[in-house]
Amino acid sequence: MGRRCGRHPRENQTLRWIADLAGWPASAGGVFVAGGTLGNLSALHAAREWHRRYRPCEGCGAILCSSEAHSSIQAVARVMNVAVIAVEADETGRMTAQDAIPHLSEAVFAVVANGGAPNCGAVDDIAGLADLAQAHGLWLHVDGAYGGAALAAPAMRPAFDGIERADSLIVDPHEWLFAPYDNCALLYRDAGHGAAAHGQQAVYLDTVDKTHWNPSDYALHLTRRARGLLLWYSLAVHGTEAYAEAIATTRQVAEDIAKGIDATPGLDLLLDPQLTVILFRPQNMDEAEMIAWGEMVFRLCIVNPATRADEVLAILETLT
Secondary structure (H helix, E strand, C coil), X not given: CCCCCCCCHHHXXXXXXXXXXXXXXXXXXXXXXXXXXXXXXXXXXXXXXXXXXXXCCCCCCEEEEECCCCHHHXXXXXXXXXXXXXXXXXXXXXXXXXXXXXXXXXXXXEEEEEECCCCCCCECCHHHHHHHHHHHCCEEEEECCCHHHHHHCHHXXXXXXXXXXXXXXXXXXXXXXXXXXXXXEEEECCHHHHHHHHCCCCHHHXXXXXXXXXXXXXXXXXXXXCCCHHHHHHHHHHCHHHXXXXXXXXXXXXXXXXXXXHCCCCEEEEECCCCCEEEEEECCCCHHHHHHHCXXXXXXXXXXXXXXXXXXXXXXXXXX
């Protein structure tokens, strides 16, 4: 009886495309999972298992991340029964290595860098954090659930410098790669570390095909469906250059909207888009009115290349 794993070589091609964008070697690989929370959990479990193998005499009790990290990091920590040490982000929403250093302790086994923070779109100091992780023997995980798609656009790739030295990465194609919901790419720079943490062994799970990676070995799942096949099909139909152009277009739209907000009397632009998230607020709304809207700061996140800046700005003018 073979493993019910939903193996499909096209998924591996799609994962290889993302790994190449990150600058990762042939040893890289992973699997598609349901969403970013499961991707982060699986990556950080692999991080702790790796730390236990290579530094068995030191603690495995804490994850270091930005104050702008996704809420799933807190959820993952509760499941793993570890602490979260949150480093206060700077005024642009980024966590820098310099700010992270004072928070290091022997309990830390992994650093989580934002590859596009969910609230403000910031990309952390990945290169500096990679240096920090290497110097202290820590695992570096990049949560690129929203922003990792920007790797496909050459003009935005420099914002992710250092990602080639990260140990794991997640990207949610359902956020900015135009794929259906329920879709997260989880990758390890060395896929063997993922398999060492997640591979299940039993006589009833023995596989006939022992020459290919088994996707059930790389995350906290066994039975699965081929989630990545829809993204592969879209890439095959449209081509990777079309994806790069679409992502670059959304970036330009976000820039145009930000400039329009900055030029609109009655609107305050609070944060220029590092990727495609824009933070602003209307000047003539008091705190009670803002609370009635539900947020103290308005946020736009542009992920559709068909979005028109002039139409968005026409709507925003109604707030002035």
